[in-house]
Amino acid sequence: MNTPEGFVPLRIKDVVRETGDAMSLVLDVPTGQESRFSYRAGQYLTLRVSVDGQEFRRCYSMSSSPVLQRDLRVTVKRDGRGVVSNWLNDHAAPGDHVDVGTPEGRFVRSESSRELVAFAGGSGITPVFSLIQTALAAGSGRVRLLYANRAAGTIIFKDALGGLAASHADRLTVRHHLDDERGVVTERVVRDFIADIVDVTAADYFVCGPGPFMDTVETALLAAGIPADQLYLERFTAAPVPTDEPSITESVTIELDRQTVTVDYRPGHTLLQMARMAGLKAPSSCETGSCGTCIAQVTEGSARLLNNDALDDDEVAEGFVVTCQALPTSRTVRFVYE
Ligand SMILES: Cc1cc2nc3c(=O)[nH]c(=O)nc-3n(C[C@H](O)[C@H](O)[C@H](O)COP(=O)(O)OP(=O)(O)OC[C@H]3O[C@@H](n4cnc5c(N)ncnc54)[C@H](O)[C@@H]3O)c2cc1C
Ligand code: FES
Structure with missing residues (x-):
């Protein structure tokens, strides 16, 4: 059964201890869902887990190969005191289910003979x-x-x-x-x-x-x-957003799904954060500037990118931004999701 947000509960077929602080989850793709979970080497899944009643989403790259294994396999290393990586390492067990989004990501090869x-x-x-x-x-x-x-x-x-x-x-x-x-x-x-x-x-x-x-x-x-x-x-982690920088931006206008909303700008917030604060369900996944899920086009004003591994120079010149990494740099900014 799919959840409304596109997550599918997948059964954990096996848990493999890789090192003292890392383990792999082998996920069983149900019959009929194979095409939904087909992926390219280098892509990742978003896992949605509930820890102490609170919901968290985290990205984990496939460590399996799409040409060698039928099951999906992700490998999770404990990250300091991090919530999800430790919870999965301590609690994930064969037979449990975990909510999984479809494979995404641009860390893939375009030419396999090189x-x-x-x-x-x-x-x-x-x-x-x-x-x-x-x-x-x-x-x-x-x-x-x-x-x-x-x-x-x-x-x-x-x-x-x-x-x-x-x-x-x-x-x-x-x-x-x-x-x-x-x-x-x-x-x-x-x-x-x-x-x-x-x-x-x-x-x-x-x-x-x-x-x-x-x-x-x-x-x-x-x-x-x-x-x-x-x-x-x-990138698995994003650079922190500088919150102490002075900003000249007063307001941002967001166009998404035929809605247009203008809100006062809060210094130190990315365009993605502003869209969320405006009550919009803006698309996002990695939140490190890698996957391109959150791309929008700045049609008025300007923004600078803290990190960008998703857009090429031409796209940036046309005003496209990864909103998760974009800070506005003009008095007003308007950006449009495709
Ligand atoms: C595209 C992509 C692919 C990824 N693929 C993988 C993968 O294949 N394998 C993998 O292991 N990870 C991967 N990651 C990273 C993964 O998504 C998580 O970010 C990572 O597991 C940490 O999540 P967490 O919930 O454990 O940490 P969070 O709770 O989000 O914490 C993040 C950091 O803050 C620190 N922190 C949290 N709370 C405290 C506190 N109270 N005091 C001090 N410090 C604190 C933690 O130590 C941690 O370093 C990927 C990320 C991206 C974006
Ligand atoms: S959410 Fe992945 S680039 Fe912004």
């Missing part, structure tokens, strides 16, 4: 593992992975990656980086890792991990001449 160069940090391995398994099973190019973790005990999919590297020795290279042995990943580590790629512009680069790790990798790759459109970034 070389895949991946950088993962911690739980960022989840979509990367799906991309790697899929590339090896259904693609033809080489695959390289630089995988950073704090210490050896926290490496998710360590054995599985080792097995793939052994069975695809001619195509897959996995290099582990442990912070407790070598410090955090620096631009030099990234440069060294790609040093023997003959033509760096002939590969696709996928990066997922903690913010500072992603920033370092992105800077090093761009400095090495990798075209920005061959660089794919998936």
Whole structure:
């Protein structure tokens, strides 16, 4: 049975302990719902869970491969004192049901024959593992992975990656980086890792991990001449919205589903937050500027983006914004959801 908001309760078929602080949920897709849950490697699901009577929604990337496994599998790492990641690690059990939205996300490959160069940090391995398994099973190019973790005990999919590297020795290279042995990943580590790629512009680069790790990798790759459109970034957390910045914005006008609402602007709030405050059911999913679910077009005034991994330069020039990451910068702003 589907819920009105498009969530489907899926049965947890299995819970697999991956490391001391991470586990995978294997989700059973009911007969008849296969097309709804078909996905591309690198995409994610939104899970809706209730913890102590309060509802939470969180995104989790598939660690399974769409060409290898029928069941969906997501892998959840405990995030400090975070609510949902800890609750799932402590309470999810086979036979339970969890509400799941349909697969989304743009952290996907458009060309499977090119070389895949991946950088993962911690739980960022989840979509990367799906991309790697899929590339090896259904693609033809080489695959390289630089995988950073704090210490050896926290490496998710360590054995599985080792097995793939052994069975695809001619195509897959996995290099582990442990912070407790070598410090955090620096631009030099990234440069060294790609040093023997003959033509760096002939590969696709996928990066997922903690913010500072992603920033370092992105800077090093761009400095090495990798075209920005061959660089794919998936952020699990958004940068905090600066709340102490002075703002000249007085009001925002939102057009959504044939409704037009104007509200006073509250400094430090994104356009998505303003739409919610105006009582509108504005679309959103990742809330990190990655998925593109919340895109709208600014038709009057202007806004700046705190983070944007979803829109290309042309779209930004046309006024499109990811509303979850957009702060208004003019006295009044009007934005329209498609
Ligand atoms: C597109 C996308 C894909 C994702 N894929 C994955 C994935 O495959 N695997 C995965 O593990 N995660 C993934 N995430 C991250 C995931 O969605 C959650 O953000 C993550 O699990 C944390 O959620 P939470 O409810 O546990 O933490 P929250 O409760 O939201 O807390 C967030 C942070 O705040 C801190 N915090 C919370 N309460 C307190 C407190 N009282 N005191 C101090 N600090 C506090 C927590 O320590 C945590 O670091 C993905 C995110 C996105 C956007
Ligand atoms: S909700 Fe994903 S980009 Fe805004």
